Amino acid sequence: MVVPSPNSIMKSCKKTKAMEIPTIDLSMERSELWEVIVKACEEYGFFKVVNHSVPKEVISRLEEEGTKFFAKPTQEKSQAGPATPFGYGFTNIGPNGDVGDLEYLLLQVNPLCVSNTSKTISNDSTKFSCVVNDYIEAIKEVACEIVDLVVEGLGVPDKFALSRIIRDAHSDSVLRINHYPPLNLKLKGNKNSIGFGAHSDPQILTIMWSNNVGGLQISTSEGLWIPVPPDPNHFFVMVGDLLQVLTNGRFISVRHRALTNTMKARMSIMYFAAPPPNWWITPLPKMVSPPQIPSLYRPFTWAQYKQAAYSLRLGDSRLDLFKAQKDTHLVAASPSHIQC
Numbered sequence: 001m002v003v004p005s006p007n008s009i010m011k012s013c014k015k016t017k018a019m020e021i022p023t024i025d026l027s028m029e030r031s032e033l034w035e036v037i038v039k040a041c042e043e044y045g046f047f048k049v050v051n052h053s054v055p056k057e058v059i060s061r062l063e064e065e066g067t068k069f070f071a072k073p074t075q076e077k078s079q080a081g082p083a084t085p086f087g088y089g090f091t092n093i094g095p096n097g098d099v100g101d102l103e104y105l106l107l108q109v110n111p112l113c114v115s116n117t118s119k120t121i122s123n124d125s126t127k128f129s130c131v132v133n134d135y136i137e138a139i140k141e142v143a144c145e146i147v148d149l150v151v152e153g154l155g156v157p158d159k160f161a162l163s164r165i166i167r168d169a170h171s172d173s174v175l176r177i178n179h180y181p182p183l184n185l186k187l188k189g190n191k192n193s194i195g196f197g198a199h200s201d202p203q204i205l206t207i208m209w210s211n212n213v214g215g216l217q218i219s220t221s222e223g224l225w226i227p228v229p230p231d232p233n234h235f236f237v238m239v240g241d242l243l244q245v246l247t248n249g250r251f252i253s254v255r256h257r258a259l260t261n262t263m264k265a266r267m268s269i270m271y272f273a274a275p276p277p278n279w280w281i282t283p284l285p286k287m288v289s290p291p292q293i294p295s296l297y298r299p300f301t302w303a304q305y306k307q308a309a310y311s312l313r314l315g316d317s318r319l320d321l322f323k324a325q326k327d328t329h330l331v332a333a334s335p336s337h338i339q340c
C-alpha cells in the first residue's frame with residue numbers, strides 16, 4: 001500500500017506541482033512490499049521509507065560530526081580538500097563548472113579509505129571513522145533490503161542479483177554529506193538559489209537522509225518540480241541511472257535538485273550504492289527477451305559510465321551515450337573516446 005504523506009499538500013506555484021510522495025512501510029508483509037516498491041520505482045523513481053532498521057543514534061551521531069565539521073573556519077575545512085574526488089569540496093559541484101551553493105564531504109565507503117580521508121576531516125579521526133562506518137553499515141543494509149525487494153518484485157530468479165553487487169568488497173559506493181548554508185538574500189538578491197543543480201544520480205540507488213529543512217525537489221516526466229517535505233525520521237530512496245539500465249528502462253532514474261533555504265542551514269547525507277568499477281552493466285536477463293524486447297542499452301562498465309558522467313555537465317543526459325541504437329549517426333562515441 002502506498003500511504004499518502006501527511007505533509008503532501010503543498011502550494012502549487014509556477015512550474016512546481018503538489019504531489020503525494022509514495023511512502024513505503026518496511027514493516028509490511030514482504031509479499032505486499034515488493035509490489036508497492038516496484039510501482040513507486042516505475043512511477044516516480046523516488047519514495048520515502050518508514051520503519052527502517054537504522055537506529056536514530058547512528059544518524060544523529062553522523063549529523064553531529066557533519067555539523068561540527070562544517071562549523072569550522074574555511075581554512076581548516078580546506079585542509080580536507082580539494083575533493084578530487086574525495087574529501088571536502090565547495091561551491092562548484094562538479095569538475096565542469098556546474099554551479100551550486102553548497103559545501104560537502106565525499107567519502108568512499110571502504111573502511112580503509114574512510115580512515116585515510118578522516119585524518120584531514122576531524123581532530124578525533126578515529127571517532128569520525130567509527131561514526132561514518134556505523135552509518136555506512138546500517139544504510140547499506142537498507143539499500144540491500146530494497147534492491148532484494150525490487151528483484152523479487154520483478155520476478156528475477158537470482159534473489160540477490162543486485163544486493164550482491166552492492167555488498168561486493170570492491171563496490172564503489174560513496175557517502176556524501178551536503179551542507180547548504182542559509183542563502184544570504186542581500187548578496188544573492190534572489191529567493192530561489194540552486195544548492196545542487198538538476199541531475200539524476202549515476203549509481204544504482206541512493207538512500208538520502210536530510211535534516212528538518214526543505215529544499216529537495218524531484219522532477220516529473222513533464223518537467224514539473226515537486227517539493228519534497230523534509231522528514232529527518234525517515235529516508236528517501238532515489239532510483240539511479242544504473243538501475244534504469246538494469247531494469248531495461250522499466251524504472252526511470254529520478255531527476256532532482258536542491259534549493260537553498262533563506263533562513264536555515266540544510267544538511268543531507270546521501271549513500272550512493274554502486275558496483276565495483278569493472279562490473280559490466282547490462283539489463284537483468286529477466287528484463288530482456290530478444291527480438292521482441294531487446295536491450296535498450298549496450299553493455300558498459302561502471303568505470304566507463306562514471307567517466308562519462310564526470311566528463312559531462314550535471315544536467316546532461318548521460319544515458320543517451322549508452323543507448324543501443326542502430327542508426328550509427330545517433331550512436332555516441334564509446335566511453336574510451338570521451339574527453340575528460
Ligand SMILES: C=C1C[C@]23C[C@@]1(O)CC[C@H]2[C@@]12CC[C@H](O)[C@@](C)(C(=O)O1)[C@H]2[C@@H]3C(=O)O
Nearest residue numbers: 085093094095098201202309310311312314
Ligand atoms: C557535476 C558532477 C558532480 C558529480 C559528478 C558530475 O560530473 C556529474 C554527476 C555528479 C554526481 C551526482 C550524484 C553524486 O552526488 C555524485 C557524487 C556522483 O556520483 O555524481 C556527484 C558527482 C560529484 O560531486 O563528484
Ligand SMILES: O=C(O)CCC(=O)C(=O)O
Nearest residue numbers: 176178196216258268270
Ligand atoms: O541535498 C539534497 O537534497 C540532494 C543532494 C544530491 O542530489 C546529491 O548529493 O546527489
Ligand SMILES: [Fe+2]
Nearest residue numbers: 199200201256
Ligand atoms: Fe543527487
